[in-house]
Amino acid sequence: MGGKLKAVGEIGPGNADATGSRILVFVRLRPMSRKEKEAGSKSCVKILNKKDVDLTDLASENDYLRLKRGRGHHHFCFDASFPDSTTQAEVYSTSTADLVEGVLQGRNGTVFCYGATGAGKTYTMLGTMENPGVMVLAIKDLFSKVRQRSYDGSHSIQLSYLEVYNETVRDLLSPGRPLLLREDKQGIVAAGLTQYRAYSTDEVMKLLQQGNQNRTTEPTRMNETSSRSHAILQVVVEYRYLDGANIVARVGKLSLIDLAGSERALATDQRTQRSLEGANINRSLLALSSCINALVEGKRHIPYRNSKLTQLLKDSLGGACNTVMIANISPSNLSFGETQNTLHWADRAKEIKTKAMTAGNEESYKAPDADADQSKLVLELQKE
Numbered sequence: 445m446g447g448k449l450k451a452v453g454e455i456g457p458g459n460a461d462a463t464g465s466r467i468l469v470f471v472r473l474r475p476m477s478r479k480e481k482e483a484g485s486k487s488c489v490k491i492l493n494k495k496d497v498d499l500t501d502l503a504s505e506n507d508y509l510r511l512k513r514g515r516g517h518h519h520f521c522f523d524a525s526f527p528d529s530t531t532q533a534e535v536y537s538t539s540t541a542d543l544v545e546g547v548l549q550g551r552n553g554t555v556f557c558y559g560a561t562g563a564g565k566t567y568t569m570l571g572t573m574e575n576p577g578v579m580v581l582a583i584k585d586l587f588s589k590v591r592q593r594s595y596d597g598s599h600s601i602q603l604s605y606l607e608v609y610n611e612t613v614r615d616l617l618s619p620g621r622p623l624l625l626r627e628d629k630q631g632i633v634a635a636g637l638t639q640y641r642a643y644s645t646d647e648v649m650k651l652l653q654q655g656n657q658n659r660t661t662e663p664t665r666m667n668e669t670s671s672r673s674h675a676i677l678q679v680v681v682e683y684r685y686l687d688g689a690n691i692v693a694r695v696g697k698l699s700l701i702d703l704a705g706s707e708r709a710l711a712t713d714q715r716t717q718r719s720l721e722g723a724n725i726n727r728s729l730l731a732l733s734s735c736i737n738a739l740v741e742g743k744r745h746i747p748y749r750n751s752k753l754t755q756l757l758k759d760s761l762g763g764a765c766n767t768v769m770i771a772n773i774s775p776s777n778l779s780f781g782e783t784q785n786t787l788h789w790a791d792r793a794k795e796i797k798t799k800a801m802t803a804g805n806e807e808s809y810k811a812p813d814a815d816a817d818q819s820k821l822v823l824e825l826q827k828e
């Protein structure tokens with residue numbers, strides 16, 4: 445090319461949509477497991493249509509007064525509610541495909557799966573070889589779209605996969621010493637984290653499965669991933685495409701997060717929350733609930749600094765980022781309390797606006813300067 449690249453400023457949907465959008469919240473009901481059936485479980489969740497969910501406390505079905513006062517029934521409405529027959533591809537296309545399109549336009553996106561242990565978070569995010577989940581389908585989509593659009597065939601897709609366990613950050617692709625978090629122009633980053641350059645989707649599934657095996661296990665159940673481990677996959681995409689006579693350079697980041705089990709840690713009762721805090725059950729999840737509360741209530745101070753997870757999610761929750769939450773639930777009445785808790789937080793998360801916070805808030809999202817924010821940098825090909 446005989447042209448010269450010149451920065452002409454910030455344009456594009458990255459800016460236009462960054463303000464005023466809110467977290468999109470989806471609920472996914474998983475099928476009843478064999479274990480639950482054997483334990484004589486009944487289903488207490490009904491997906492009424494594409495959005496509405498009914499939860500019934502079967503324990504109070506005999507309690508005429510409780511039901512009469514409506515205490516045993518709970519109704520929720522989400523951006524979409526997935527019944528247990530929903531395929532991985534359907535979950536991906538409804539919840540995440542738009543975010544991936546946004547990432548290709550240079551707009552950061554985050555998806556996090558939230559729910560009790562056994563509710564289907566890892567199945568939704570990672571999935572299996574036969575039924576790959578959101579992480580793999582997103583990367584597959586990125587590969588195919590970037591290849592189609594890249595103007596000179598040069599592009600890069602870099603992966604990093606990390607874990608937050610017990611307030612320690614570890615690299616899942618290259619396990620070793622704990623990593624320190626530091627703030628740079630891009631936001632909060634884990635220093636020394638491996639950036640793995642991916643060349644095909646086939647290798648990605650293997651890589652992620654290996655990474656998942658590196659997640660911390662409970663000493664008592666060595667084969668099972670700890671229910672207190674949060675796994676974060678970050679995918680950075682860089683490519684250039686031709687827009688008329690202009691070469692547009694795009695950098696976008698997609699974060700896909702398989703959170704720790706939310707049981708007990710996110711009690712809706714304030715008093716219980718405090719006692720759990722004392723017991724240091726899961727500081728990161730408690731901090732996440734505090735941040736959600738503070739964001740929903742429009743507080744000036746958002747306590748991102750209270751945990752490693754919330755520091756890493758700062759841009760996703762309060763910044764200019766498109767964010768999706770998938771709440772995973774079991775149908776079993778034996779998990780009623782956990783399901784109620786999950787749906788309560790999912791309902792609350794709907795109110796979070798993902799936009800720049802008011803000036804003067806020291807914890808607020810800082811708009812990156814033009815140099816740092818390459819995602820919004822448009823390079824213009826100057827004719828000589």
Ligand code: ADP
Nearest residue numbers: 473474475560561562563564565566567568772
């Ligand atoms: P979590 O990560 O929330 O602890 P998992 O994703 O490991 O839960 O799910 C628990 C079990 O249920 C696993 O055996 C998983 O394969 C199965 N499972 C979860 N969701 C689904 C689903 N939508 N369809 C089929 N099986 C599922």
Ligand code: MG
Nearest residue numbers: 565566567669
């Ligand atoms: Mg899991």
